[in-house]
Amino acid sequence: MAISTSSQPLIPIFNGEKYEFWSIKMKTLFKSQDLWDLVVNGVQIGEDEGRNNDNKKKDSKTLFFIQQAMDDSVFSRISMAETSKEA
Structure with missing residues (x-):
């Protein structure tokens, strides 16, 4: 297992194959960064x-990943x- 030496986690790359494995890894990455709810529910505007600005910033971070x-x-x-939800 690869370990990141910086504060940025290593991001698994999807090349069109083995989507199931990639999606499990991405889900774990997003959960570890407290971003999974954005992927599932989209940006919540209130x-x-x-808070809206914080949610938009988190969504941009998630989309970047x-x-x-x-x-x-x-x-x-x-x-x-x-x-991120669209992606």
């Missing part, structure tokens, strides 16, 4: 502007997504 986890050969499948 009346608290500060998803984009980084895509091999160039499959990236076009999610390239137009603007939220």
